[in-house]
Amino acid sequence: MASPKKPGGLEGLIDTLAEKIPSLARFGVWDPGTEHYDESLVRALSPVQEAISAYFNVEFRGLDKIADGGGLLVGNHGRTGYDAFVMPHLLGTQLGRPIRALADRVLFRIPQLREWLAAMGAVPGTRENAIRLLREGNLVIVYPGGGNEVMKPHYEAYQLSWGKRTGFIRVAQAADVPIYPFAGVGVEEFFHNLPGWDAIERSALAQWLEQAVGRRNRPMPPFAGIGPLPEPVDLTFLFGDPVSVSGAQDDRAALALQQGVRKQVLGLIRQGLAERPPKS
Template identity: 40%
Template sequence: MDASLASLRRAVFRFAERGAALSALYHRARLVGSEHLPHDGPVLLVGNHGVWGYETPAFFHLLHRATGRYPLGLAERGFFRIPLVRTVLPWLGGVEGTRENALAALESGELVVCYPGGAWETFKRRHGRYRLRWERALGFVKVAAQAGIPVVPFAGFGVDDTFFWPPGEERLCLRLTADERYRMPLVMGLGPLPLPVQLTFAVGAPLEPPPPDASEHRLCHFRDCVAASVRRLLVRACHA
């Protein structure tokens, strides 16, 4: 890598680290259940995504503080069609969310974070608050089964309350790509800032995946078990 580009990459990463710490401080972010997070070896964390994915830096900051590890996020593939985003995301620990990338990261012993709802949860509307959109999500199950890695469920509460959904929200959106799913609201919360709601992240006990040769019915059943665990953790995070 060119020296100037490497320097720029380090500077962007340091700036993002400071921003993540400030976001965690602003939202009084808490992590519950950190005892379920190993300090080494491969980990596959699976949970719900907040509006815009805004909560991710604060969550990753808490994970790093709890384990000393920098998480690697499996990012929605559509983001890699956005020129600047596809350049910067890998600098910040984001990789395109393919099965191959996930398996390679786990084989390298990474702490991997997966949001099965992807863009459907990130660019949700008002009626989608805290609703898991995992109807067609089997990728993380197949990855866990093939790698033989337990799934560690987590849930974020407060993550869908950081921004307003104003009247006429459909007209107040910026389309990021030609895909209708990638529409970002232009209205924030408290003036130029998100609303200062508290963010609470709850981590649950690991769930053993099905075997690599499991039937699709069994894979779907495991996905639904993880989703049920995330919903229970949402209740826990709400009352923590």
């Protein structure tokens, strides 16, 4: 059996240093599996979720398209990734069932944060974790753009960075569940760059840095909302028609299905943006 591929970029550097500096070993990836979800903690935090919903004026559309049983929720990711901490639990409250999330494994390198994420229902985004949760009948949310969409510059708001990724198609196929495309509108406006950084993000130096280390490994630009708090933006989550992946018999068919899901998500984004009330 082939050895697992070692991570590159910042993760690879952390692992290399951890081999030489024992105190850094605690920043290794911790995979809690799917068993650490703490429903009592989620219930205890329901007043917090209600306050968040009121703060952001949250609206969900198309929830009637989500059937009972397992399903993979696939959508766009906002800059800073703050939407991933808000949307799953608000949606779970609306549907009356928990939403499990596939999270970037980098987050499961951070002590305390990783334990909290696991208790709230998130798991490292491995194929094995995803299939197991889906086969157990869970709704699972995934952002195919991952860290690339979290780290995108401000001028790429609401653009998708999926490339030719078809892993989520294969996961849904293996678990025999539908995909539910969705769009989050408002998720790019939680925070704004500090003055002067819009121009820096467009600079030749910024482009060079991204080419050198990769988008997901570049430094996060300094940003703010209302001080450290996010802006109280209107959040709308729109769900499209479910997609069956039973026809993904080969790579070409899987890519065609991926492009179909992507097209739905982009269409929902355009719809949500067009229907937003004008700024006062």
